[in-house]
Amino acid sequence: MDPSKDDSPKQSAAILPPSLSLSRARDNYEKARSVSHELQKAFNDLSRKVEPKIDPDEERHEPDAKSGLELALLGVELALKKKEEFQLERQVIIEERDANLIRPHIAAKRLRDSDHRYLSAGDDLWRQKLKKARFDDPGVVRLLDPRGGSISACLLALYKKCDGLEKTKKRPSSFRSDALTYYAGKSSDFNEEFGNVWCHVTGGWWTADQVKAAHIVPFFLDSDDISEMLFGSRAPSIRQAGNAILLSAKVEQWFDTYHLLIVPVDAKEDPIVRWQVDVISSDIRNSPVWPGVVGGDLDKKELTFLNNKRPVSRFMYFHFIMALIRIKDVKRQGWQDIWARYYQQQPFPTPGNYLRRSMLLALATHFGTADMGVVESWIADHGFDSPLMLTDDESTEAARRVHLAVDKAIACAERGRKDGSDDEEEDSEDSGSDEGDNENDKEG
Numbered sequence: 398m399d400p401s402k403d404d405s406p407k408q409s410a411a412i413l414p415p416s417l418s419l420s421r422a423r424d425n426y427e428k429a430r431s432v433s434h435e436l437q438k439a440f441n442d443l444s445r446k447v448e449p450k451i452d453p454d455e456e457r458h459e460p461d462a463k464s465g466l467e468l469a470l471l472g473v474e475l476a477l478k479k480k481e482e483f484q485l486e487r488q489v490i491i492e493e494r495d496a497n498l499i500r501p502h503i504a505a506k507r508l509r510d511s512d513h514r515y516l517s518a519g520d521d522l523w524r525q526k527l528k529k530a531r532f533d534d535p536g537v538v539r540l541l542d543p544r545g546g547s548i549s550a551c552l553l554a555l556y557k558k559c560d561g562l563e564k565t566k567k568r569p570s571s572f573r574s575d576a577l578t579y580y581a582g583k584s585s586d587f588n589e590e591f592g593n594v595w596c597h598v599t600g601g602w603w604t605a606d607q608v609k610a611a612h613i614v615p616f617f618l619d620s621d622d623i624s625e626m627l628f629g630s631r632a633p634s635i636r637q638a639g640n641a642i643l644l645s646a647k648v649e650q651w652f653d654t655y656h657l658l659i660v661p662v663d664a665k666e667d668p669i670v671r672w673q674v675d676v677i678s679s680d681i682r683n684s685p686v687w688p689g690v691v692g693g694d695l696d697k698k699e700l701t702f703l704n705n706k707r708p709v710s711r712f713m714y715f716h717f718i719m720a721l722i723r724i725k726d727v728k729r730q731g732w733q734d735i736w737a738r739y740y741q742q743q744p745f746p747t748p749g750n751y752l753r754r755s756m757l758l759a760l761a762t763h764f765g766t767a768d769m770g771v772v773e774s775w776i777a778d779h780g781f782d783s784p785l786m787l788t789d790d791e792s793t794e795a796a797r798r799v800h801l802a803v804d805k806a807i808a809c810a811e812r813g814r815k816d817g818s819d820d821e822e823e824d825s826e827d828s829g830s831d832e833g834d835n836e837n838d839k840e841g
Contacts, residue, residue: 419492419498422492432482433479439471440472443467443471447465447467448468465528469531469532470529472524473529476525479518479521483511490511491508520797572638576610580595581706582643594607595608595643598700599687599690608646609646610642611643613713614712615802616636623795628752629781632711633709639707647685647686649810651681653809655724655807656681657681659674660713661710664746666746667749669713671700672699672700673697673699673700674698675697676695677720677731678731710745711750714751715752717744718752718757718760722763723807726765740771743774743778749779753782754776757779758792759793759796760800763796
């Protein structure tokens with residue numbers, strides 16, 4: 398993407414009129430689409446020669462290295478151009494939305510569809526790069542040989558899982574009851590009226606069906622492999638109760654769709670004990686939470702915990718980072734102000750070993766450029782390196798998988814569902830693990 402169009406909180410010195418900006422976005426999109434179309438035709442023609450169709454009972458022949466590499470290189474070029482095309486398509490949708498040519502909810506649907514195509518193009522790019530590596534220099538193909546290092550096995554397992562070769566696990570069936578036990582969130586724990594459940598944000602008791610054990614990191618990332626890539630080998634499991642927060646249904650939906658954040662009250666507190674709400678979307682400020690209280694009233698409200706248990710800080714940091722990335726990617730109204738504010742006033746203790754440096758960079762730039770000053774401050778202050786290093790391609794692919802998981806979680810939240818599976822209907826008496834205690838779990 399052209400660096401001159403950097404999505405920075407800083408205002409550009411020359412802002413194009415809306416009509417001219419939209420016209421230019423459409424022209425750029427059409428040019429990219431035309432180039433992709435021609436590349437697709439060339440790729441299909443070469444593919445028929447190098448990898449001809451065969452009958453079901455025939456053996457597939459191995460293409461010679463020269464022609465196989467040529468096809469893979471063309472496939473990489475095509476996938477990159479497709480990604481550029483869909484990125485430009487996103488810009489057209491945003492320009493049309495901002496010009497009031499399409500309604501916000503229609504724009505949101507079209508953006509999701511375009512994002513899906515962009516992520517699919519990333520899948521094509523990944524596969525073509527694997528083919529290129531086989532033909533180019535098979536002696537250094539680490540992603541295909543689990544013996545080449547544990548990260549290779551991680552990426553291969555992740556690829557199989559997300560490619561539909563393995564079923565995605567659902568959230569643990571005991572997750573809700575574990576979270577209630579971990580946080581002492583049942584009224585029966587305090588000899589109060591039986592059957593009520595505590596909400597950390599509203600600071601009050603609700604009927605059991607009105608409170609959710611909200612995930613912080615999506616359960617679609619439920620894999621030791623992806624967790625290690627993001628959080629390091631010493632981080633608690635995202636299947637444990639430290640990856641939960643108890644929220645009333647409406648607040649949970651806003652949390653899952655990144656309309657509000659939960660951040661530390663004191664940026665110097667370590668370990669973090671006090672958390673507060675930060676409303677980052679004007680869309681919910683006038684929406685009712687309960688009679689007489691609207692979303693805006695939750696801004697800067699401190700969470701109320703009933704014991705000394707807290708969510709895992711690096712999981713909360715992941716949600717914070719993904720929220721900032723999300724509002725930038727969809728150009729939500731006021732996103733520049735949010736980025737600028739958090740650049741000046743970082744809410745999490747510094748330093749903090751929350752996410753792997755390479756993953757922070759890959760996540761922040763996956764859908765295009767970002768304010769690199771802000772991103773570099775995240776990496777410097779809150780990222781870590783470890784002996785388990787990722788190549789650029791591995792980081793990009795892992796980031797794509799994370800974005801896929803986040804998009805799926807958001808879609809489920811918008812449909813009123815929870816991670817593709819229902820919460821437990823009854824509160825079990827199973828004891829939750831304390832593995833998710835609030836520690837920064839600093840990488841050794």
